[in-house]
Amino acid sequence: xxxxxxxxxGDVVLVIxxxxxxxxxxxxxxxxxxxxxxxxxxxxxxxxxxxxLAALAVLVVAFGPALVHYVPLSVLRLVVGGLLLxxxxxxxxxxxxxxxxxxxxxxxxxxxxxxxxxxxxxxxASGRDPTAFTVAFKGVFLEGLEVVVxxxxxxxxxxxxxxxxxxxxxxxxVVVVTVVGVVVHRQLSGVPENAMKMGxxxxxxxxxxxxAAEGVNVSWPGSDLAIPVLVAxxxxxxxxxxxxxxxxxxxxxxxxxxxxxxPAHG
Amino acid sequence: MADDRPDYRQSVTIRWLAAFGRFWWEFLIGDTPExxxxxxxxxxxxxxxxxxxxxxxxxxxxxxxxxxGVLTTSVWRAVRSRSS
Numbered sequence: 461x462x463x464x465x466x467x468x469x470g471d472v473v474l475v476i477x478x479x480x481x482x483x484x485x486x487x488x489x490x491x492x493x494x495x496x497x498x499x500x501x502x503x504x505x506x507x508x509x510x511x512x513l514a515a516l517a518v519l520v521v522a523f524g525p526a527l528v529h530y531v532p533l534s535v536l537r538l539v540v541g542g543l544l545l546x547x548x549x550x551x552x553x554x555x556x557x558x559x560x561x562x563x564x565x566x567x568x569x570x571x572x573x574x575x576x577x578x579x580x581x582x583x584x585a586s587g588r589d590p591t592a593f594t595v596a597f598k599g600v601f602l603e604g605l606e607v608v609v610x611x612x613x614x615x616x617x618x619x620x621x622x623x624x625x626x627x628x629x630x631x632x633x634v635v636v637v638t639v640v641g642v643v644v645h646r647q648l649s650g651v652p653e654n655a656m657k658m659g660x661x662x663x664x665x666x667x668x669x670x671x672a673a674e675g676v677n678v679s680w681p682g683s684d685l686a687i688p689v690l691v692a693x694x695x696x697x698x699x700x701x702x703x704x705x706x707x708x709x710x711x712x713x714x715x716x717x718x719x720x721x722x723p724a725h726g
Numbered sequence: 727m728a729d730d731r732p733d734y735r736q737s738v739t740i741r742w743l744a745a746f747g748r749f750w751w752e753f754l755i756g757d758t759p760e761x762x763x764x765x766x767x768x769x770x771x772x773x774x775x776x777x778x779x780x781x782x783x784x785x786x787x788x789x790x791x792x793x794x795g796v797l798t799t800s801v802w803r804a805v806r807s808r809s810s
Contacts, residue, residue: 538769545765545793546754553758553800562808609753665793672765673789676773679782690790697794701801708805 473687474614474622475629477663481610482633484656485603490641492599495575500592507588508596516604524612524623538675540613541668547609548664555658556698560705607633614667658698666690760803764796 497505557563575595607630615626670680670687680686755762771792775785 542765542769543754545768546762549761549765549793549797549800550756550758552797553761553804556797556801557804562805665797669789669793672769673772673786676769677776677782678772678785678789680786681783686786693790694794697797701798705801705805 471622471625473663473667473691474626477660477667478610478614478626478629479633480656481660481664482607482630483637484660485607486634486637487641489600489603490637492575492603493596494641496592496596496599499576500589500595504589504592505596508593508598509600511593512597512600512604515601516608519605519608520611520627524616524627534675536616536675537671540616541670541672541675543609544613544664544668545672546668548661548666548668551657551661552665552694552698555654555661556701556705558654559658559702561709562705610664662691662694662698665694758800760800761796764799765793768792768796 493505493509496508554563611626611630612623615623666687669690670684674680682689768789772785772789775781775788
């Protein structure tokens with residue numbers, strides 16, 4: 461009974477983490493694809509998207525099962541946990557700086573306008589448009605690569621392997637973001653991206669801590685039930701950091717922490 | 727038609743390897759090397775502590791504290807670089 465409950469808790473957290481991470485990356489990819497489709501035409505944009513999705517699927521099929529079958533679980537957990545920790549801490553750091561006003565928030569409208577201006581300058585093409593194909597391919601492939609890393613790492617380190625579940629959660633995110641993107645069209649800036657990134661960062665850091673520590677033989681009290689406890693602990697740490705930084709910025713120039721206009725990408 | 731001379735193949739391989747290395751460098755280190763170094767250090771400390779089986783549960787309580795310390799240090803470093 462306890463085993464079933466802990467396994468279910470781990471699965472729920474895994475699905476939420478993969479879904480949110482994929483959704484955030486897909487919002488960024490969709491912004492690029494919409495800009496390409498509107499300025500250069502949809503045919504080559506869709507071809508670029510299809511080619512990128514095919515390349516990403518090949519990566520998942522090639523590396524996912526191979527990792528699960530040929531690498532010992534303890535080694536996989538240490539390496540993957542370490543990767544997730546670094547990756548998740550990068551997301552959390554950015555989210556904390558953005559939430560406290562020290563870094564400009566990711567502005568999809570500005571990125572969209574920038575992409576449209578750049579694409580409009582390129583000469584128009586008759587037939588297949590290489591510019592549209594390349595920009596759409598690169599946008600989807602590079603953003604999708606982060607999703608692939610999250611799917612393979614989170615999916616392959618669970619025992620038994622949850623690669624299928626992680627891939628399904630990522631696919632669901634792609635569908636939801638695409639449908640929402642088509643419906644709201646150019647208003648992707650309405651998506652609460654920073655809050656989602658903070659949520660994903662919390663989960664990646666929690667999974668990363670859990671698995672990397674297991675990889676060096678740390679014994680977690682309550683087994684998988686430690687994961688939600690870790691999420692809550694890191695949530696508290698982030699809340700304290702944001703509150704402290706906000707107070708410093710509110711104190712004004714004397715504190716030396718004036719907000720900066722740092723580029724909003726990433 | 728693809729050029730299959732050895733020099734060409736070698737340069738393509740080297741370029742591909744360089745791009746692969748650059749991708750992982752940007753992905754893991756980028757402009758926050760302290761996070762990568764901090765995570766490696768935390769895992770090293772935990773590995774040493776866990777050499778004694780009696781301390782493996784205590785290490786579970788230490789792990790999140792150390793990771794939180796890495797995050798706080800990185801945020802503090804970002805704030806300092808902005809204020810200077």
